[in-house]
C-alpha cells in the first residue's frame with residue numbers, strides 16, 4: 001500500500017478561497033448532509049419536492065445570495081458558486097429551485113423592474129415566503145425561444161396574456177412567475193411580466209412521468225386571457241436579450257452546481273472501490289477501476305479551476321456570456337460522463353438509490369438539456385470562434 005492523496009490536495013485551491021467563501025461552502029455542505037439528504041430518497045421516490053423545508057433553505061441565505069440589499073445575503077460570486085456546488089452535491093433539483101429563484105426570478109426583477117416591484121417582491125423571495133418560476137420555453141419554442149407564441153395585449157391599465165409555457169421548474173408550487181411574452185402593440189417586442197398565482201387565467205399543470213429531477217416540481221403554465229396589471233410589466237426589459245441575460249446568470253450557477261454532483265459521484269465510487277472485494281481484492285486495486293478514477297479526478301480539477309477562475313472574473317465584472325456558455329457546456333458534459341461512469345463502477349447496486357449516483361446521473365440529463373442544450377452551447381461557441389452563426 002502507498003499513501004492515499006485526497007483530491008483536494010491535488011486541486012490545492014484552498015488557499016485561494018477567503019474565510020467567508022469557505023464558511024459559505026462548509027455551512028451548506030453540513031446542512032445538506034444533516035438535513036437534506038435524510039429527506040431526499042423518499043422525495044425522489046415519491047417524485048415531490050419537500051416544500052416544508054423552504055423556510056429553512058431561506059434561513060441559509062441562499063435565495064438571491066449574490067444580490068445586495070432587499071434582505072439578500074450579498075455574497076460574492078465565488079461564495080455564491082460554492083453554495084450552488086454544495087446544494088447540487090445534494091441534488092440537482094434543489095439547486096434548480098434555488099437557481100431559478102435567484103437568477104431567473106429575483107435577478108430580472110432587480111435588473112428590469114422598478115423600485116416598487118423590487119420592494120414588493122425581492123424580500124419575500126429572499127425569505128422563501130414566495131417561490132418564483134421563469135416562463136420562457138414553450139411547446140414549439142425550446143432552443144429557439146424567439147419563436148414564442150405567448151402574447152401580451154394592452155387593455156386599459158392591464159395587459160392580457162395568452163399562451164402556454166412548457167417545462168417550467170417550480171411552476172406547480174410557484175407564487176409568482178416571470179412570464180416572457182411578445183407585446184403585440186409594440187411590434188412584438190419581448191418583455192417580462194410578473195404574474196401572481198391568483199391572477200385569473202393562470203394555471204400550472206404538472207408534468208408527470210419524469211425520470212430526471214424527480215425531487216423538483218416541473219410543470220406548464222397556461223395563460224388564458226390572464227389579466228396582469230400594467231404595473232407588473234418589467235419596464236426595462238425589451239427583446240430576447242433580456243431573458244437571455246437571466247439565463248447567463250443561472251448558467252454560471254449551473255457550472256458550479258454540477259461540480260458538486262460530480263464530486264459526490266467520485267467520492268462514492270472511490271469509497272466503494274476500496275471496500276468492495278472481488279477476485280479477493282478491493283476492486284479499486286484493478287487498473288481499469290483506477291483508470292476511471294484518474295480520469296474523474298482530472299476532470300474534477302479542471303471543472304473547479306474553470307469555476308474559480310470565472311467566479312473571480314464575475315466578481316471583477318469581467319465575465320462574458322460566451323465564457324459562461326463554455327463553463328456550462330464543459331462542466332455539465334464532464335459531470336454527466338463522471339456520473340455515468342460512476343454508475344457502472346457500482347455494478348448492480350448502482351442502479352438503486354442505495355447510492356446517490358444514478359439519481360445524479362438521471363438529474364444531469366435535464367441539466368444537459370435545460371438552460372441551452374449542450375448542442376446549442378456548442379453552436380454559440382462555434383459562432384464566437386469563427387464569427388459565423390451556424391444556427392440563426
Ligand SMILES: Cc1cc2nc3c(=O)[nH]c(=O)nc-3n(C[C@H](O)[C@H](O)[C@H](O)COP(=O)(O)OP(=O)(O)OC[C@H]3O[C@@H](n4cnc5c(N)ncnc54)[C@H](O)[C@@H]3O)c2cc1C
Nearest residue numbers: 134135136137142143167168169366369370371373375391
Ligand atoms: C427538467 C427541465 C426543467 C426546465 N426548466 C425550465 C424553466 O424553468 N424555464 C424555462 O423557460 N424552460 C425550462 N426548461 C426548458 C429547457 O430550457 C428546454 O427544454 C431546452 O431549451 C430545449 O428545448 P426543447 O426541449 O424544446 O428541445 P428542442 O429545442 O426541440 O431540441 C431538441 C434537440 O435538438 C437539438 N437542436 C435544436 N436546434 C438545433 C440546432 N440549430 N442545431 C443542432 N441541434 C439543435 C437540441 O440540442 C436537442 O438535442 C426546462 C427543461 C427541463 C427538461
